[in-house]
Amino acid sequence: MTEESEPGMKILLMDKETTSVISMVYGQSEIQQKEVFLLERLDSPNQSNSLGLRYLKCLVFLRPTQENIGLLCNELRYPKYGAYYIYFSNIVAKADIKILAEHDEQEVVKEVQELYMDYLAVNPHLFSIGLPTCMNSLSWNPTALQRTVQGIVAVLLSLKKSPAIRYQANSKLCKDLGTRIDEVMNKESSLFAFGQNSHPLLLILDRRDDPMTPLLNQWTYQAMVHELLTINNNRVNLSGIPGVGKELSEVVLSAEQDPFYAKNIFLNYGEIGQNIKQLMDQFQAKAKSHQKIESIADMKNFVEAYPQFKKLSGNVTKHVTVVGELSSMVNKYHLLDVSEIEQEISSHNDHSSHLQSIKKLINNDKVRNTDIAKLVMLYALRYQNHSNNDVVGLIELLKKRGVSERLIKNIVNILEYAGSHARQSDFLNVENALQSTKRFFKGLSGVDNVYTQHKPLIHETLEELVKGRLKDSLYPYVGNHFLNGRPQDIIIFMVGGTTYEESLTVHSFNKSNPSFNIALGGTTIHNSTSFLAEVEQATRNLPRKHTRNIRNVRFD
Structure with missing residues (x-):
């Protein structure tokens, strides 16, 4: 954008979402080096005060929404700047271009382009649509579905990929998303005519197939910061920490x-x-x-x-x-003790030992209620169909401990959301043959230890995919775009949000398999708090079909 317009002082006019898009990849000082000295929001009430700046060029970077088209029409009718270079973050309708042209009576618009950047670029191999929740009653929220389709289409166009699409067979959410993306690719076939040499693939997965990964404590830097402090668009709020000065109240x-x-x-x-x-x-x-x-x-x-x-x-x-x-x-909060039990439950079958470990930790008042409740959720997911399952007994102990009703409800919610009925993969029922040895953190890269035993389900899915063993019956194709060879460019998208642990899995996979290029995306990037909020939203007003045996939890 900055290179294609003429030299000279510029202002950058954005909307709320494109502001986030830009801030993920550019610092303000870097933007200023491009002769952009002022950043404005088109939807800001103060925006109209920037009068008498006709000598400035205006770079406009917006999502092509109806609201933005309307605001831009008003801007062009009474232009404050001498020249406008308009960039839309996604495909814009011809009718909208015509409306803008009609409002450009002073002919200040020098250029209109589509610049496909309708998503948040988090890491070189990781992107997010930025949707905290995407479901109502375990079905797509229509607005979230539309936004996700637009985001993935922009990813494909910016990477110049016209992929075959596969989806998780038992998930209507994945099928609906795949079908809608396929429709856009067919409708805009000229935009997707890239003449590619590789065999790109878009694989759409459902978060509900692996509900354990977002519940676990993390021990790598990015994932750990997100779990304990929360990363929001590369920003971390430290204002609640005692003794932290104003200059560090929010860090990038x-x-x-x-x-x-x-x-x-x-x-x-x-x-x-x-x-x-x-x-x-x-x-x-x-x-x-x-x-x-x-x-x-x-x-x-x-x-x-x-x-x-x-x-x-x-x-x-x-x-x-x-x-x-x-x-x-x-x-x-004794997180090493908590994490050790989390990792054991998520990686091995040992019912009586896991039950005793949780009961012991319930009596430790130094451990947070939220961590105890998450352990019970992990136990409930793994041992849902175990003959000696004691979720009811554990809930009673949580109540005696004074754990909030909301956290206790989440134990039931997560079973409705991602219990055995919802999962296509049987990863929780396979006994892990590898016996782990207890080793603690060492200052050596790649050393396995008791806190990093767990591997997300996506690890196994990727292994199967690159070996050409991913079953068509479990991951069917959308439409008529089939792959002849093995895919080398792979985009995995997680409906219901991905995690930084899965990002690490993809990063490691790319590193050890240089002939493959794998990108990961999700409706959002979860830590355990945001994941439980998503579960709560997704199961709201949902009749309890799979947890009727848990009678001691009162529901509204």
Whole structure:
């Protein structure tokens, strides 16, 4: 956008969603280097005050919604800027272009283009549509379905892929999404005529097939920050942490703009601590070297190095604060003890041992109620059909402990949402043949330990897919686009949200299989809190079909 318009000072006019899209990939200082000195929102009430700026060029980056078309028509009827370069983040209707042309009476529009960026680019292989919830009564919310179709179409067009589409057979949500995307690809066939050499594939999966992954505590940097502090569009709110200054009340964690974060994003908790120490040592060494400024040359060298020095200083403080808070929470809430049991339940069948472990932890008042309730959810999912299942007994213990009714309801909700009736894969019924040995965090990359036994279901799905063993009966094709060879460009999309643990799985897979290029997307990126909110929304007003045996939970 900035390169295609003429040189000179520019303003960038966006909507709420395109503001998020841009902020995920560009820092404000980077934008300013492109001669863009002002960022405005088209839907902001203050926007109309920017009068008398006719000498400025206006870059417009909007989603092609009816609301935005209307606002843009008003803007063009009374233009505040000398020239407008309009970019839509997705396919725009010809009728809307005609309406805009009719309102451009002063002929200020120099260009209109479609620039397919209707999604949030989170990591190089990870994207999100940014929808916190997408279902009502376990069916698509129509608005969310429409938005998801638009988001995935934009991903395909920006990557120049016209893929075959496969979906999880037992999920109507996946089938509906695949069918709608196929319809758009057929309708806009000229846009999808890429003449590709590879065999791209879009595989649509249902979150309900693997409800365990979003419930687990995480131990790699990005995933851990999201689980304990929450990452929202690369931003982390630290304002609730005692002693944190105003300048750190909200920090940006972006691999694009922060080399330390990029380097440590997939490393485990133990390794991050060591690397933070190295960063601090590096900072202290640099700080020391700048204490002697005895000549003009010294000053010049200091000034030249100062931007990096200042950046490093900010980075050190930021990561020390974030990792310090993670460490504090791990110790305060006994998360290592909780995680050990979570990993055991999610990775092995051992009913009596798991039941005793949970009961023991219920008596530990240092453990948070939410962590105890999640353990009972994991137990309920794994042992739903076990003859000695004691979900009812565990719920009674939670009530005695004073766990909130909402958390207890979520145990029932998750069984309605993703119990054995909803899952196509039998990953919970297969005894894990590998016996895990208890090892703790070590400062070595790739060391398996008791806290990283669990592998998301997507790991197995990918293994089957690249070996050409993914069954057509379980993952049928949409329409007439079949693959002759094995797919090398694969886009996996998770209806109901994906996770940073699954992102790590895809990253590792890409690294160890360089001939494949796999991208992962989801309606959102969940931590356990947002996942339970999604489950709650998806099961609201749903009759209880699969949990009638749990009679001691009162429902409205």
